[in-house]
Amino acid sequence: MAKQKIVDSNPARRRPYAPFRALTRALGRIIPFRLAVLEDSRWVRLLDALGRPLGVRLTGFDAFTWNGTVYLARRLLDTRAGYLVLRHEAVHLLDQRRLGLAPFLICYLLLPLPLGLTLRALFEWRGYRETLRAYRERDPKLARRRAASVARQFTTGRYLYMWVLGQSIRRWIRRELARLERTNGRPPRGLEALAELSRLAPKGERDLEVPGPDSIID
Numbered sequence: 706m707a708k709q710k711i712v713d714s715n716p717a718r719r720r721p722y723a724p725f726r727a728l729t730r731a732l733g734r735i736i737p738f739r740l741a742v743l744e745d746s747r748w749v750r751l752l753d754a755l756g757r758p759l760g761v762r763l764t765g766f767d768a769f770t771w772n773g774t775v776y777l778a779r780r781l782l783d784t785r786a787g788y789l790v791l792r793h794e795a796v797h798l799l800d801q802r803r804l805g806l807a808p809f810l811i812c813y814l815l816l817p818l819p820l821g822l823t824l825r826a827l828f829e830w831r832g833y834r835e836t837l838r839a840y841r842e843r844d845p846k847l848a849r850r851r852a853a854s855v856a857r858q859f860t861t862g863r864y865l866y867m868w869v870l871g872q873s874i875r876r877w878i879r880r881e882l883a884r885l886e887r888t889n890g891r892p893p894r895g896l897e898a899l900a901e902l903s904r905l906a907p908k909g910e911r912d913l914e915v916p917g918p919d920s921i922i923d
């Protein structure tokens with residue numbers, strides 16, 4: 706009789722994914738930051754209460770970064786999916802520190818338009834370049850498979866239609882995947898500090914916990 710592997714879906718009993726902790730330590734050496742559980746934050750819960758009439762719910766997100774703190778959904782702590790999300794948030798941490806929080810927010814939310822064609826797309830593109838890099842480190846095929854899902858984050862309501870020109874984002878992704886191949890996974894210009902985050906996770910892992918196509922890596 707073949708042994709069956711039982712997957713325990715209870716995060717409390719699941720074995721922590723060690724590279725997640727290694728990533729928090731390595732990232733902390735690049736930029737000091739705080740990791741908080743999204744659902745435990747009092748102000749997140751307050752904003753959720755205020756946003757309820759508008760249907761806005763921060764606790765529905767996987768993660769977001771604000772003023773040196775990464776708020777991560779509890780289910781992602783110590784997981785492979787959380788590792789990928791944190792690689793993306795690392796870019797927001799760096800960009801918010803470089804620009805300052807207020808200019809970052811004005812650019813992110815309002816310029817040049819609040820939706821359609823936005824600077825938000827530029828900031829998220831920088832984050833998703835790191836996401837693609839992390840996918841590729843796991844498995845180059847995985848990075849190619851996830852390309853369509855990454856493109857959808859830009860053109861759909863997930864980030865309020867931040868870039869409606871789907872063709873251009875798909876072209877950027879193709880070019881980025883080619884660049885990553887050429888440079889053996891080097892971070893793009895301006896994000897060189899993140900180079901040391903490579904190789905924290907073992908190669909060739911099965912992507913059991915990679916969020917689905919409609920899931921957000923914010």
Ligand SMILES: [Zn+2]
Pocket residue numbers: 793797828829832922923
């Ligand atoms: Zn993001």
